[in-house]
Amino acid sequence: MSDLSTALRDWADRTPAGAPPVAELIAAGHRQRNRRRTLVAGIATLAFAAVAVGVTLGGSGAHKPSTSSADGTAQSPAFELAAAATASEDTSFKFGIKNVLTLPAWQIDHVTTTCSGAVDPLTQNGYVKSNTPISARVVNGHRYMAKDNYWIDRGKGGVSGVLLCGDSKMPAGVAADPTTELKYLQKAGTVTKTANGYAFTGPEVQGTAKVSGGKISELSYTVTHKQTKDYPAYTRQVTMTLSGYGEKVTVSKPM
Amino acid sequence: MIPPNEPTDTSDAGYATFVATGWSRYLWTASVLTGDRQHGEELLQECLVKLYTRWRRVARNGDPHAYLRRMLVNGNVSRWRRWRREQPVAETPDRQDSRSMPMEPHDALQRAVLRLPRQQRAVIVLRYFEDLTERDAAAVLGCSVGALKSTHSRALAKLRAESVLLETYG
Numbered sequence: 001m002s003d004l005s006t007a008l009r010d011w012a013d014r015t016p017a018g019a020p021p022v023a024e025l026i027a028a029g030h031r032q033r034n035r036r037r038t039l040v041a042g043i044a045t046l047a048f049a050a051v052a053v054g055v056t057l058g059g060s061g062a063h064k065p066s067t068s069s070a071d072g073t074a075q076s077p078a079f080e081l082a083a084a085a086t087a088s089e090d091t092s093f094k095f096g097i098k099n100v101l102t103l104p105a106w107q108i109d110h111v112t113t114t115c116s117g118a119v120d121p122l123t124q125n126g127y128v129k130s131n132t133p134i135s136a137r138v139v140n141g142h143r144y145m146a147k148d149n150y151w152i153d154r155g156k157g158g159v160s161g162v163l164l165c166g167d168s169k170m171p172a173g174v175a176a177d178p179t180t181e182l183k184y185l186q187k188a189g190t191v192t193k194t195a196n197g198y199a200f201t202g203p204e205v206q207g208t209a210k211v212s213g214g215k216i217s218e219l220s221y222t223v224t225h226k227q228t229k230d231y232p233a234y235t236r237q238v239t240m241t242l243s244g245y246g247e248k249v250t251v252s253k254p255m
Numbered sequence: 256m257i258p259p260n261e262p263t264d265t266s267d268a269g270y271a272t273f274v275a276t277g278w279s280r281y282l283w284t285a286s287v288l289t290g291d292r293q294h295g296e297e298l299l300q301e302c303l304v305k306l307y308t309r310w311r312r313v314a315r316n317g318d319p320h321a322y323l324r325r326m327l328v329n330g331n332v333s334r335w336r337r338w339r340r341e342q343p344v345a346e347t348p349d350r351q352d353s354r355s356m357p358m359e360p361h362d363a364l365q366r367a368v369l370r371l372p373r374q375q376r377a378v379i380v381l382r383y384f385e386d387l388t389e390r391d392a393a394a395v396l397g398c399s400v401g402a403l404k405s406t407h408s409r410a411l412a413k414l415r416a417e418s419v420l421l422e423t424y425g
Contacts, residue, residue, distance in 0.1 A: 004414075007364050008384040012283040015292075020278030022271045025300065029270075029307025105267070 023106035078191040081198045081209060088216045092120035094244035097165040105232035115165035120249035127251045128163040136162050139251050151254045207238075215245050265314040270307055273319055281323060287380050288331045290369055298334060302326040324385060325395045328377055335373070367414050375410035378403060 099113040112131075119126035124141035135146045143154040143162055154162075191200045197210035200221075207221020219240040227233040264272065278299075285302075286295030306313065306323055313322050368379060374396070381392040393403040 004364070004379070005383045005386070008368070008380070011365050012280065012384065015283050015286070017279030017282045020274050021300070022274050025274060025303045026267060026270065026307060028300075028304040029310075032304055032308050 077193040094118040100237040103234040126159040
């Protein structure tokens with residue numbers, strides 16, 4: 001049956017394969033390999049963030065008071081920004097995201113992902129559409145994920161952590177979930193007030209935020225990640241516009 | 256063909272080379288195993304991601320090609336079982352393409368291969384495309400050599416049953 005071998009190889013040769021997605025596979029592998037590590041680290045990060053926010057809100061004196069609250073107490077820019085971020089994530093809003101990733105080790109050079117969507121944490125409705133094959137809808141807390149040409153019912157789970165911008169298989173932190181991104185503001189290392197809003201700087205992140213009506217209207221920042229044993233060095237530039245606060249978010253079931 | 260026991264680099268670069276050189280070959284294998292080009296690509300990607308998480312160990316201690324072949328066969332069975340539990344729909348409101356992308360057989364033999372039951376198709380691919388011995392193919396499929404011979408025999412009988420095949424390949 002050597003003819004059978006030949007025929008199968010001819011068939012394989014005639015079937016176009018396209019370029020192997022090496023960078024995406026390595027990114028997905030990184031994410032999967034580090035999932036358990038990330039979970040453990042995430043708990044530590046949450047604890048750290050809680051402490052950081054506590055210290056910031058506690059008025060350590062690191063930030064110069066710039067405004068006064070209603071009762072006359074001085075507030076720092078960090079306090080104002082954290083308050084705006086908290087107010088923003090507790091109500092419905094629309095979002096638009098542009099995410100530019102550069103990861104030289106995996107030949108990712110300024111790959112841009114754009115997304116738009118809306119989320120309502122109170123009714124647990126939301127959706128995200130993007131220029132990638134991946135999109136998601138959440139209807140009353142029920143998750144539906146679309147990949148390529150079909151939808152999959154993922155069951156109950158809520159809006160948190162599912163409305164991702166870009167491939168969720170990319171390294172942790174590359175995918176931009178609006179509610180997650182807002183938390184950047186709450187643990188920003190140094191916050192200063194500018195003419196247009198706020199500027200913040202952390203160990204790996206620096207950016208600006210605009211506030212309108214007590215809520216975030218635009219968030220722009222750059223993450224510069226240095227090489228670690230888990231991830232190669234990468235740079236991520238994110239611009240988020242947030243609008244439509246308090247408006248009703250209606251999402252239909254895809255199936 | 257890729258040498259089965261080539262020295263393997265345990266770094267990311269070694270993995271990238273492995274994927275780049277084996278991609279078209281294993282994509283075809285996965286596509287025939289699943290009977291669908293798109294399902295085959297998804298299966299291969301799932302397996303390659305898992306392989307990456309174990310790459311250092313597999314590359315250092317074993318044959319990554321054999322490991323990947325086994326993952327493809329087992330993954331195909333898992334996908335089939337998982338697929339029955341999920342609720343896919345034929346069409347999505349905002350997409351136009353159909354869900355699957357069937358393999359395109361060019362002759363009677365290829366059509367006959369795709370019509371074989373899953374296990375028999377796997378045996379044919381492993382024996383005649385991957386050039387595995389009966390023992391190695393049995394190891395990939397997780398069955399005895401005797402069971403593999405039996406499946407192999409039934410698969411060939413089905414292929415030979417096609418009239419065109421009797422003329423062309425008999």
